[in-house]
Amino acid sequence: MIKKLRRLSIKSKLFLLVVFFIFFPFLFFGFLWYSQSTKLIEKTAKNYSEQLVQQQNHYLEYYFGNLERLTFPVVTHPVIQDFILLGPDDKFQSFILSKRIEEEISPELYGRGDIYSFNVASENGVATSRFTAEKFKRYSNEDSPQIRGFSLREVHTDNIDSIPVITLTRSFLDSKTYSTNAMLIIDLKMKVLKEISEQTRLGKTGFIWITDEEGRILYHPTEEKIGKKVSGKDSERIFTYSKGTYIEDIEGEKTLITYHQSPLTNLIIVAEVPLKELIGELGSIRGYSITIGIILITTALLLVGGFSLSLTKSLTNLKKLMKKAEEGDFTKRSLEKREDEIGEVNRSFNKMVQKLQQLVDVAHRSEIKQKEMEIKQRDSTLKAMQSQINPHFLYNTLELINSHAIMDDNSTISRMATSLADLFRYNISNQSQFVTLYEEMQQAKAYMDIQQERYPGLKVDMDYDVEILKKVKAVRIILQPLIENAFEHGYENHKLKPSYLEVKGFVKNRNYYLNIRDNGRGMTADIKNKYESAFSIKGNLGLVDEVEKNDIKRIGLWNVHSRIRLTFGDQYGLKIVRTDESGTTIQIELPMEE
Incomplete structure (x- = not known):
C-alpha cells in the first residue's frame, strides 16, 4: 500500500490529501465545533462578566478606601477636635471655628469634585451647618450598612440644588478625653457611582447597577429605581450568595445576570446583559461556515490538478538547469515570471549560479593579485632591509658634519644636517x-x-x-x-x-x-x-x-x-x-x- 502511494503523482497525492484530510474532517469537526463553541462561548461570557463585576467592585473598594484615608486627617484635625468639644452656648467660638473649618479643611474636600457637601456634628449639639441634634441622635442609634469605615445613611435628592446624593457618616471621638462622640457627615454626588458603573459596557444594551447589603439600590440606569428596594427573583438570588451568575428570562429575552458582593464595602454590583449579545448569531455563522467550506473544497479539488501540473513542470525544468550547473555551466538561467514560491526558487537558483560565476571570477582574480602581492612584499622587504642598514652610522655622520659646521660657524650646514638627521630618525626609527x-x-x-x-x-x-x-x-x-x-x-x-x-x-x-x-x-x-x-x-x-x-x-x-x-x-x-x-x-x- 505504501509503495503504491509513493508511486502516485504529486497531483494524485494532493487530491487525496484534500479529500481525506480536509473534506471529511471538515464535516465532523464542523458539527463538533458548533456544539462545543456554543458551550464555550457561554462559559467565556459568564467568566468575562464575573471578572468585569469584580473589577468594578475593586474600583469601588479603591474609591471608598481613598475616601476613608482622605477623611482621617479631617477628623483628627486640631480645629475639628476643638469644634466638637464646644457646647450649644459657645456660639461665638462655634462661629470662629466653623469659619476656620471652611477656610482650612473645606478646600481639600470640595476640590475633589465628588463631594457635594460635608458637616461636622457632635453629641453636644453643635454642627458646622444645617444639621439638627435630632438627626444626629437618629444616625447614632440606627444600624446602617457599613462601607469602609462609613455608615450608609440615605440616598436622596438635595433640596437646594436637586442633585442626587448619597449620605455617608463617619463616627469619631475627641482625641483629648475620648468622651465626646462626633460625626463627619458627607454627601457624595451620585455621579461617582454612575461614572464607575459606566466605565465599561456589556454588549450593546447591557448595564450595571449597585445595591447595598440591605437591598437598597444606590445606582441604576433607570433613575426611578434609585433608592428603592430590590424586588422579585433578583432579591432571592443576590442576597443568598455573595457572588454568582444565572440566566433569567426578562421580557421574553434570555439575560445573563452576574452579581458580586465586595467583602470590604459590602456593596453588591449586578451586571445584566442579553445573552445573544455575548454569544452572537451562531446559527448564521454555522450556515455561512458550511457554505464557504463546501465552496472552498470544491474549488480546491478543481485547482489542484492545474496547480500540480504547473508545479511538476517547473520542477522538471529546474532539475535540468541544476544538472547543467553540476557540470560547471553557470550561464543557464531559469524563468522568473512566477511570483509564488516556485518563482522564488527560480530566482534563488539564478542568484546562486550568478554568485558561483562571480566567485569563480573572484577566485581567479584573487589568485593573480596574490602573486602580485607576493612580488610586492618581497620588494618591500628588500627596501626595508636597505633602509635599515646601519642607521646609527648615518646619524653619527650627520652629527659629525653638524659639529664641524658649528666649529666653522657655518649655521646653514648645521641647520641642514640637523633637519636631515630629524628626517631620517622619524622615517626609520x-x-x-x-x-x-x-x-x-x-x-x-x-x-x-x-x-x-x-x-x-x-x-x-x-x-x-x-x-x-x-x-x-x-x-x-x-x-x-x-x-x-x-x-x-x-x-x-x-x-x-x-x-x-x-x-x-x-x-x-x-x-x-x-x-x-x-x-x-x-x-x-x-x-x-x-x-x-x-x-x-x-x-x-x-x-x-x-x-x-x-x-x-x-x-x-x-x-x-x-x-x-x-x-x-x-x-x-x-x-x-x-x-x-x-x-x-x-x-x-x-x-x-x-
Whole structure:
C-alpha cells in the first residue's frame, strides 16, 4: 500500500490529501465545533462578566478606601477636635471655628469634585451647618450598612440644588478625653457611582447597577429605581450568595445576570446583559461556515490538478538547469515570471549560479593579485632591509658634519644636517603606525627647512594651532609626500623656482582639515578628473582597480589618500580644492580625538 502511494503523482497525492484530510474532517469537526463553541462561548461570557463585576467592585473598594484615608486627617484635625468639644452656648467660638473649618479643611474636600457637601456634628449639639441634634441622635442609634469605615445613611435628592446624593457618616471621638462622640457627615454626588458603573459596557444594551447589603439600590440606569428596594427573583438570588451568575428570562429575552458582593464595602454590583449579545448569531455563522467550506473544497479539488501540473513542470525544468550547473555551466538561467514560491526558487537558483560565476571570477582574480602581492612584499622587504642598514652610522655622520659646521660657524650646514638627521630618525626609527598630526608637522617642518636652504626665495606660511594638532589622529608620513609633490609637480617639473608654500589648518564638524597650497603650475583637467574619480571610490579593491585603470602617475598623493582611508574610513582622505595655472590646493581631512 505504501509503495503504491509513493508511486502516485504529486497531483494524485494532493487530491487525496484534500479529500481525506480536509473534506471529511471538515464535516465532523464542523458539527463538533458548533456544539462545543456554543458551550464555550457561554462559559467565556459568564467568566468575562464575573471578572468585569469584580473589577468594578475593586474600583469601588479603591474609591471608598481613598475616601476613608482622605477623611482621617479631617477628623483628627486640631480645629475639628476643638469644634466638637464646644457646647450649644459657645456660639461665638462655634462661629470662629466653623469659619476656620471652611477656610482650612473645606478646600481639600470640595476640590475633589465628588463631594457635594460635608458637616461636622457632635453629641453636644453643635454642627458646622444645617444639621439638627435630632438627626444626629437618629444616625447614632440606627444600624446602617457599613462601607469602609462609613455608615450608609440615605440616598436622596438635595433640596437646594436637586442633585442626587448619597449620605455617608463617619463616627469619631475627641482625641483629648475620648468622651465626646462626633460625626463627619458627607454627601457624595451620585455621579461617582454612575461614572464607575459606566466605565465599561456589556454588549450593546447591557448595564450595571449597585445595591447595598440591605437591598437598597444606590445606582441604576433607570433613575426611578434609585433608592428603592430590590424586588422579585433578583432579591432571592443576590442576597443568598455573595457572588454568582444565572440566566433569567426578562421580557421574553434570555439575560445573563452576574452579581458580586465586595467583602470590604459590602456593596453588591449586578451586571445584566442579553445573552445573544455575548454569544452572537451562531446559527448564521454555522450556515455561512458550511457554505464557504463546501465552496472552498470544491474549488480546491478543481485547482489542484492545474496547480500540480504547473508545479511538476517547473520542477522538471529546474532539475535540468541544476544538472547543467553540476557540470560547471553557470550561464543557464531559469524563468522568473512566477511570483509564488516556485518563482522564488527560480530566482534563488539564478542568484546562486550568478554568485558561483562571480566567485569563480573572484577566485581567479584573487589568485593573480596574490602573486602580485607576493612580488610586492618581497620588494618591500628588500627596501626595508636597505633602509635599515646601519642607521646609527648615518646619524653619527650627520652629527659629525653638524659639529664641524658649528666649529666653522657655518649655521646653514648645521641647520641642514640637523633637519636631515630629524628626517631620517622619524622615517626609520618610528615604527608606530599611528601618530599625531603634530608629529607629522614637525617632520614636515624639517623637510621645508632643507628646501628653504635650497631655495632662498621660498616663502613658507604656517597657520595652525599646535595644541589642536596634538589631538588629531594621523598615520605616518602623509605630510612630507604632499609637500614634496607640490615642489616636484608644481614647480620643478615646469622649471619654476619654488616661491611660496602655505600650510593652514582648521576644525570643522568635529574633524580637522589641513590645506597645502602652492603657487606653481596646477594639474591638467584630465589628471584632476582621474584623481577625483579615484578618490570617490569606496572600498580597498575598488580603489586599487581605479588607480590601475586611470594610470595615475602621482602615486604619492594616491598612497597618502589610500592609507588614510584604510585606517580611518571612507569619509576621510584627500580632496583637490583648487588646481589651475596659479597653483594647487590639496586638503586633508582627519578625525579628532573625543
